[in-house]
Amino acid sequence: MSTEIAIKVDGYSDIPESIKSLGLPLESEIESDKGLLLVGWHQDKLALFSDQSGPIYVDFVEGKVAHRRQFGGGKKQPLARAVGLSSKVNPTVIDATAGFGRDSFVLASLGCKVVMIERSPIMAALLKDGLDRAAKEVEIADIIARMSIINADAITQLEESEAVQVIYLDPMYPEKKKAAAVKKEMRVLQQLAGPDLDSVLLLNAALNKAIKRVVVKRPKGAKPIEGRKVNSEISSPNTRYDIYNLEAF
Ligand SMILES: C[S@@+](CC[C@H](N)C(=O)[O-])C[C@H]1O[C@@H](n2cnc3c(N)ncnc32)[C@H](O)[C@@H]1O
Incomplete structure (x- = not known):
């Protein structure tokens, strides 16, 4: 780097x-x-x-994440559908590419227990700080109580983890996009953590550990991660969720 x-x-x-x-x-x-x-x-x-x-910084209290909690569409939003949430189902999720923890927070706010894994020690420290601050806010303390963070490389960490219902992946997409198309925070994260060039290994590790499904977030129009065939996909305007089914809910 x-x-x-x-x-x-x-x-x-x-x-x-x-x-x-x-x-x-x-x-x-x-x-x-x-x-x-x-x-x-x-x-x-x-x-x-x-x-x-x-x-x-990581912010679970205000800004985009708070807005999405209130107006994001609940369990009907594409991320929730991709993970398989329904009125009766709140699976436990490992978010193996935690980043700013935004997707994890959405899932936790919808009732999932979420274990975040982040390999950048600096990003993991920012997440820990964001969780500590948010835990003091009465309105969201119960959501934060469902979230935890592990600073590790998920490829090795998953080998040691217990099997879990759903594993969620959002690796940094390696192809260069026009600078303006990549949000500022993501550019800084790319500067900090570099490109995620081992997504194929990460997907395989996730497929070996998840019980029900693995979900991979990709930019719209991007190729799926190489390897196993995607079973189904859910699209939103800028994003596609590739779903690998292991067992029906
Ligand atoms: C695009 S960001 C994820 C953004 C996140 N979904 C969010 O909502 O904020 C990708 C993150 O995954 C982390 N990452 C990529 N591969 C990883 C791995 N094998 N183990 C742990 N973290 C990984 C990167 O360091 C980066 O912080």
Whole structure:
């Protein structure tokens, strides 16, 4: 990865151990700021700072995620249908590519227990911070109680996990899109975590562990992940969910 990552100097003493232990340099020790990403505090939230955007943090309380919780279409929305939710069914889900945790939060807000796996230690620390803050909000505390985060590579973590009803994957799509087409936060995540070039291995690991189905989110028009044939798909304006059935609900 060409991007350098450093710790934002103010508030350094409060930076979580999980980030301190990565041995990142301090902002003040970096000479060039070309492609530099900083991790530090912004208004009591652990955040990423880049030259491409304002501070980015995990937010389950306000913004897009809150809007989607209220107006996203409940169990009729494409993500919920893809995962197999119905009035009677709330499967346990492993979200093996947690990212900002937005899809996980939607599933948890609809009643699923969600175990998030994220391999970037920085992203996992941002998620943990987002969960800790949200757990203090009365309105969503019960949703947050259904969510947990593991910092690991899901390909190995899934081998050690108990079998679970549904595994959800949303790996970074490797083909370059026009800069404007990729949202700012996703661009910063790509800068932080790099492209996910091992999606074939991840899909296989998920197919070996899920009991009922594996669901893969792809951009509309993108090819499915190579390998096993997709059984069915659910489309929304910009997104397609590829469904691999293992056992009927
Ligand atoms: C496109 S983002 C996911 C966005 C997420 N669905 C959301 O709603 O915010 C992909 C994330 O998956 C993570 N990831 C990709 N492959 C992984 C793997 N094998 N194990 C764990 N995390 C992985 C990346 O580090 C990145 O943070």
